[in-house]
Amino acid sequence: MSHLSKTDTKLENRLLDIFNHLHTHAEISWEETKTTAYIADLLRSEGISVSTFDDCTGLVAEIGSGKPVIAVRADMDALWQEVNGVFQANHSCGHDAHMSIVIGAILQLKEQVTNGCVRFIFQPAEETGGGALKMVEKGVVDDADYLFGIHLRPVEELPFGKVSPSIHHGAVTFLQGKIEGHDAHGARPHQNINAIDIISTLNEQVKLIQYSPFEVYSAKMTYVEAGSQNYNIIPGSAKFGMDLRAQKNAVLQDMQKKMEQKIEHVCQLYGVNISYEWLDFTPGAEVSAEAEEWLRRGIIETGGMDMLAEPVITPGSDDFHFYTIKRPHLKASMMGIGADLKPGLHHPNMTFDKNALKLGVDALTNTVLLALK
Numbered sequence: 467m468s469h470l471s472k473t474d475t476k477l478e479n480r481l482l483d484i485f486n487h488l489h490t491h492a493e494i495s496w497e498e499t500k501t502t503a504y505i506a507d508l509l510r511s512e513g514i515s516v517s518t519f520d521d522c523t524g525l526v527a528e529i530g531s532g533k534p535v536i537a538v539r540a541d542m543d544a545l546w547q548e549v550n551g552v553f554q555a556n557h558s559c560g561h562d563a564h565m566s567i568v569i570g571a572i573l574q575l576k577e578q579v580t581n582g583c584v585r586f587i588f589q590p591a592e593e594t595g596g597g598a599l600k601m602v603e604k605g606v607v608d609d610a611d612y613l614f615g616i617h618l619r620p621v622e623e624l625p626f627g628k629v630s631p632s633i634h635h636g637a638v639t640f641l642q643g644k645i646e647g648h649d650a651h652g653a654r655p656h657q658n659i660n661a662i663d664i665i666s667t668l669n670e671q672v673k674l675i676q677y678s679p680f681e682v683y684s685a686k687m688t689y690v691e692a693g694s695q696n697y698n699i700i701p702g703s704a705k706f707g708m709d710l711r712a713q714k715n716a717v718l719q720d721m722q723k724k725m726e727q728k729i730e731h732v733c734q735l736y737g738v739n740i741s742y743e744w745l746d747f748t749p750g751a752e753v754s755a756e757a758e759e760w761l762r763r764g765i766i767e768t769g770g771m772d773m774l775a776e777p778v779i780t781p782g783s784d785d786f787h788f789y790t791i792k793r794p795h796l797k798a799s800m801m802g803i804g805a806d807l808k809p810g811l812h813h814p815n816m817t818f819d820k821n822a823l824k825l826g827v828d829a830l831t832n833t834v835l836l837a838l839k
Contacts (some may be wrong), residue, residue, distance in 0.1 A: 472543065474824070481570050481823045484508070491743040492544035492555040495591035498523040501542050505565065505588055514572060519604065523590040524597070526606055527572060528578040536837050537585045537610040538830065539786060540568035540602075541592035549814040559818040560807070563823060567588035567616055567803075570827035575834060582838045585610065598621040598788040607793050612757050612837055615786045615800035616826055618818055620777060620811055624644035624804030626819050628775040629768075629829050631761035632798045635680065637718040637750035638711045638783040641725065643742035645692075647702030659736050661692050661704035666736070671710065671728040682713035682781060685721055705780060711781055715750045748783040752790040761801050762835025768825070778802040782811065801829065 493501050502523045506516045509527050518525045524542065543794070544555040557563075568586055575584060587606050591597030607613060617633060624630060645665070650658035670689065675685045689707030710725065712718040722744065733740050758777070764826055765774050790798045805822035809815070 471480070475500060477573065477827070478588065478824050480573075481566055482820060483829065485562055485566040485820065485823060488565055489557050492557045492562065494546050494555045495541075495543040495594040495597070495773045496523060498542045498590050499636055501565075502588070502590075505569065508566045508569065509572060512573065512576060512578060522600055524599060524601065525588045526585060527586040527588070529572065529576055530581070530689055531584045532582055533836065534611040535583045535585060535609050536834050537587060537607055537613040538568055538571065538834065539587045539589055539613060539615045539789070540563060541597065541786075542562045542588055542590050543593050543597070545812060547812075547814050548786060552639065556812055556814060557824060558812050559817075560805075560811065561592065563618055563805070563818065563826075564616050566823055567826040567830060570823065571830045571834065574640055574827060574831045578831075578835060584834055584838070585625055592785050595748045595785045598785040599792070602789060602792045607789055607796055610755075610796055612760065613796050613798035614757065614761065614830065614833060615784075616830060617784065617796070617800055617802055618805045618807050618822065619780075619802045619813075621804075623778050623780060624802055626804050626806040627763045627769070627773060627825070628804035629773050630775040630778045630802035630827070631799060632753045632758045632777040633751065633766060633784075633802045634777060635751045635784050635800075636711050636713045636777045637715045637748065638709070639718060639722065639747040640745045641708040641710065641742055643706050643708075643729070643740055643746055645702075645704045645706070646739045646741060649702050651702045652698035652700055655700055658700055658702045661701045664736050664740075665690055665692060665704055665706055667732055668706065668729070671732060672725070674728075675724050676738055677717060681717055682779075683711060683717055683721065684781065685725070687839050713779070713781070714749060718750070725758070736777060748785050749787045749791050750783075751800070753777075753799050754790070757797040757799035760793045760837045761829075761833050763797055763836050764831075765801075765829050767832040768829045768838065773829075775804065790833070801826075801833070803829075
């Protein structure tokens with residue numbers, strides 16, 4: 467049985483208070499105004515230097531100055547989803563936990579950083595894939611040497627008490643399309659092309675996109691809207707959406723080309739016009755071996771080899787990887803935290819073991835201190 471010091475117990479209790487506030491006051495992408503204000507006020511009350519932005523939510527906090535510059539990122543936004551019959555902002559991806567862990571690391575580091583600069587980026591709009599790009603535009607990592615991220619992992623990836631030095635996310639993009647035609651009477655099917663037939667053909671064509679079994683990828687239709695409440699009308703128009711994913715950025719780009727070709731073939735087959743656009747591309751992970759090694763050492767420093775897990779490879783995505791795509795000099799890796807998270811990320815009733823908060827704080831704190839040396 468572990469014996470916590472009074473200092474540890476005090477910080478754990480404060481972490482729970484912070485988490486509960488952030489969880490209760492969830493805000494969706496680009497609307498994290500109260501979240502930004504809460505974190506800024508909390509950190510300023512601790513004597514931490516804080517900067518906010520005039521044209522977007524989010525903030526940056528700093529401890530120390532000079533080189534090296536170690537950046538740490540926490541995502542802030544919640545999902546908009548139905549929870550027990552009510553639509554609301556909901557932190558089912560763990561961003562409330564990520565913010566709490568980074569705030570806890572700040573509280574532990576504020577008296578320990580004697581050389582270099584530690585920059586904490588509280589980033590908006592991860593769920594829409596645009597928040598990281600906005601922060602890059604703001605120049606928050608231009609002079610950074612390392613960037614560390616954190617993310618709770620579902621129990622099937624990591625059990626509680628295990629921490630991974632990297633998460634290898636896949637690449638993802640979405641397609642939004644529209645079939646443009648006119649309706650016809652149910653008794654006169656010769657007067658139009660049934661948009662539902664076109665959708666069915668498109669769906670079958672998506673399934674024909676194939677790569678080597680050694681590649682991790684998926685392509686599927688995820689949204690369809692066609693027809694009306696009148697069952698005697700044959701719909702000529704329809705809307706649809708697709709989700710395309712791959713572990714490698716190059717494979718995803720090739721999938722996009724193949725999908726465009728298939729849409730063109732369906733257009734020719736039915737003699738219809740299908741308009742479409744690609745949305746919210748998020749790149750696959752570009753993990754730095756150096757940054758991964760600092761996280762590995764920080765994890766071992768915290769809990770020994772028993773705590774260290776292998777790198778996590780997951781088909782999920784995260785806009786964290788835009789930082790390294792846009793700033794190739796940056797050495798980055800994301801720490802995966804086992805938290806007994808169930809039933810899964812983005813489930814409206816997701817829960818996790820809150821003891822993972824302090825575990826994450828300690829592993830992140832030790833990583834930053836080692837990297838500064």
